[in-house]
Amino acid sequence: MLPRRIIGNRRRLLMALGIGAAAVLAYPRKVHVAPRWTIEVVDERGRPVRGVQVSEVWGDYDVEGGQFEDKWSDESGLVVFPERTTRVPLVWTMASRVAHVMSFRWHSSVGPHASVGVHCGAPGSAFDLQAIDAQVGSVAEYRRVVVKGGASCPSGGGGRPP
Numbered sequence: 001m002l003p004r005r006i007i008g009n010r011r012r013l014l015m016a017l018g019i020g021a022a023a024v025l026a027y028p029r030k031v032h033v034a035p036r037w038t039i040e041v042v043d044e045r046g047r048p049v050r051g052v053q054v055s056e057v058w059g060d061y062d063v064e065g066g067q068f069e070d071k072w073s074d075e076s077g078l079v080v081f082p083e084r085t086t087r088v089p090l091v092w093t094m095a096s097r098v099a100h101v102m103s104f105r106w107h108s109s110v111g112p113h114a115s116v117g118v119h120c121g122a123p124g125s126a127f128d129l130q131a132i133d134a135q136v137g138s139v140a141e142y143r144r145v146v147v148k149g150g151a152s153c154p155s156g157g158g159g160r161p162p
Contacts, residue, residue, distance in 0.1 A: 025091040034058035034084035034114030035141045039132075041077040041118060042146055048077025049147055056081045058114040062096040063088045066113075084114065118145045 034056065041052045052073045059066035063086065071079045115133045132143055 025094075026089050028087035028089050031060060031063075031086050031088050031093075031112060032083070033060050033086055033112040034081070036083040037079075037081040037116055038142045039073075039079045039081075039116060039118065040142070040144045041073040041079070042144060044146060048075065049073060050075050050077065052077075052147060053119040054079040055117045055119065056114070057117075058084045058112075060086055060088070060112045062093045062111060081116070116143075118147065 037056060039054050041049045041054070043049050050073055053070055054073065055068060055070045057066055057068045069081065071081065073079050113133075117132075132141075132145075
């Protein structure tokens with residue numbers, strides 16, 4: 001039989017390890033959800049196109065639904081979306097993924113996702129929609145998007161003037 005002192009030290013050690021593990025699992029860690037996007041919208045000749053609607057959709061399937069933001073290209077044809085992050089406890093991410101498996105949602109998505117779409121046409125239409133997905137782990141993305149058909153996407157023709 002072990003002396004009481006050794007048993008007491010073991011209990012304290014196990015309790016300290018348990019509290020430490022709980023703290024690590026509960027501490028909200030920073031999760032990168034979407035990169036900083038710089039989208040340059042140009043016509044077929046490489047000239048900037050003003051007023052084209054560009055939409056960003058992002059979210060983390062483990063912790064939140066999708067969010068979106070619409071912007072319009074400026075005189076330089078540029079649209080910039082900031083980097084998107086969130087803070088999530090590791091235990092929440094683990095529980096969400098276990099719930100996905102337990103509920104047999106085999107085709108549902110997990111983890112962060114982000115994409116942008118460049119619209120050219122009437123408001124709400126997907127005419128000449130060009131969708132771009134973020135690269136996994138990317139912190140910044142630069143994309144040059146060529147919109148075709150000058151008459152169908154004139155300056156200010158991407159939904160509303162900026």
